[in-house]
Amino acid sequence: MGKVTGFLEFERLQEASEAPQLRKKHYKEFVVHLSDANAKVQGARCMDCGIPFCNNGCPVNNIIPDWNDLVFHGHIREALENLHSTNNFPEFTGRICPAPCEAACTLGINDDPVGIKSIEHYIIDKGWENGWVVPQVPxxxxxxxxxxxGSGPAGMAAAQQLARAGHDVTVFEKNDRIGGLLRYGIPDFKMEKSHIDRRVEQMKAEGVTFRTGVFVGKDFTPNVYNWAKETISPDQIKKDFDAVVIAGGAEMPRDLPVPGRELKGVHYAMEFLPLQNKVVAGDKVKDQLLATGKHVIVIGGGDTGSDCVGTSNRHGAASVTQFELLPQPPEQENKPLVWPYWPTKLRTSSSHEEGCDRDWSVATKRLEGKNGKVEKLIAARVEWKDGKMVEVPNSEFELKADLVLLAMGFVSPVQGVLDAFGVDKDARGNARATTDGDGCYQTSADKVFAAGDMRRGQSLVVWAIREGRQCARAVDEYLMGSSVLPR
Structure with a gap:
């Protein structure tokens, strides 16, 4: 790779970011991509390791060593072409992907891994800055x-690939803007929505038609992240199109069945986050759910919980506490045991750095309040014995709570959509479809394919892009008998 001894000479460099106390005052991105000189140095750290485990650690199989080498030599446009050959939207993954590629980096066995995500971020941002990202019209x-x-990352990736293959593609989105959970599930301080908008413009130039405010399915119920004004039946869609890709997100949140769940002030995370995104977009939101001046408790230790923490701090919450049911992970993973797989270790997000009390091995027992409004949360410590979770005796405690946000993950896609299309489902309520062999990504319903969260359940943006690309190839083969689209 670029510099044979680079990994011995240079240290990993983190991207620069705005100080926590300053960035809490706004909703803009606060991470700055690497400078030309720093990107060159970080590219030089990539080893000539023989077997690039990073390539397999990445769900879209980015050809990482190649574009690291190109960046080192200053060939940024060629690096961008390489990056785009496997990933339609590296500006998404370069900002919000947790980077399983870095966990698989060979250098990471006994040193800091190559800063793959920061280099990816640099390449795509330089591409946009220099006007190198242009429509690819068939x-x-x-x-x-x-x-x-569905117009999330899976739907967008599938649509772009199919349009480039020469098909007439129409994307249906139930919300008022394109992007799915990218648009309304991820705060702007992690990814500004202009990145979605300019990709939409590129895709329009490539021939993709977008229809927003349209719900495809049955039993449509308007809610805080469902703003459809029109409903189309799956039968009509199947009649009008030669193939259908269902690529919606996993939007059925996991509930908390405890006494007091019905109290006002207890909400799903996705009743809280999307409204702030709409406000940032310039919309007037009536009765926005705000954390201002409130004691906020976030239940769930994942990315969605972290997003609730960051948004609550920007609202000006009096305090923010985040609970996790599982034990606190180790600060450092056991690399000889887990490498090159994704490790379990303590992860502190940028939102945590901005202010948050975190606690582990905590189970919520009940919520209490007055006049129908939550005022406190009663919890207890738990531990694992003989493979079972048990409450620690005499460990019950209470916390003041004005706003409780449930961020415990998502159990499945919206069932009404799958039922309306009549597709077979797996045990978890996802559309049943294989990813290899004949008929891959094809559901039990005639000419209906499924990809992303709709097929695999709640997952990462990078997995959605992979599935959208692979599903596009399967659809192209179904329609034309063969395909030149990459998998």
Whole structure:
């Protein structure tokens, strides 16, 4: 790779970011991509390791050593072409992917891994800055029509690939803007939505049609992140199109069945986060759920919980506490045991750095309040014995709570959509479809395919992009008998 001894000479460099007390005052991104000189040095750290485990650690199989080498030599446009060959939207993953590629980096066995995510961030941002990201209009049209239901990363990736193959693609989105959970599930301080908007413009130039405010399915119920104004039946979609890709997100949140759950002030995370995104976008939101001046408790230790922490701090919460049911992970993983797989270790997000009391091995027992409004949370310590979780005797405690946010993950896609299409489901309520062999990504319903969260359940943006790309190839093969699209 670029510099044979680079990994011995140079240390890993973190991207610069705005100080926590300053960035809490706004909703803009606060991480700055690497300078040209620093990107060159970070690219030099990539080893000539022989077997690039990072390539397999990455769900879209980015050809990481190659673009690290190109960055080291200053060939940024060629690095961008390499990056785009496997990833339609590296500006998304370069900002919000947890970087399983870095966990698989060979250098990470006994040193800090290569800063792959920061280099990816640098490459794509330089591409946009220099006008290198342009529409790829197909040279010929096939005459085939494909509907993509859902405009998150899986739907966008599938739509872009299919349009580049020459098909007429229409994307249906139930919300008022394109992007799915990228748009309304991820705060702007992690990823500004202009990144989605300019990709939409690129895709329009490539021939993709977008229809917002349209719900495809049955039993439509308007809620805080469902703003459809029109409903179309799956039968009509199947009649009008030669193939259908259902690529919605996993939007059925896990509930907390404890006494007091019905009290006012207890909400799902996705009743809280999307409204702030709409406000940032310039919308007038009536009765926005705010954390201002409140004692906030976030139940759930994952990314969604972290997003609730960051948003609550920006609202000006009086205090923010985050609980996790599982024990606190170790600060350092056992690398000889887990490498090159994703390790379990303590992870502190940028939102945690901005202010948050974190606690582990805590189970919520009940919520209490007056006049129908929550005022406190009663919890207890738990531990694992013989493979079972048990409450620690005499460990009950209470905390003041004006706002309780449930961020315990998502159990499945919206069932009404899958039921309306009549597809078989797996034990977890996802659309049943394989990812290899004949008929991959195809559901039990005629000419209906599934990808992303709709097929695999709640997962990462990078997995959604992978599945959207692979599903597009499967649809192209189904329509044309063969495909030149990459998997």
């Amino acid at each position: 040279t010929a049209k096939t005459g085939k029509k494909v509907a993509v239901v």
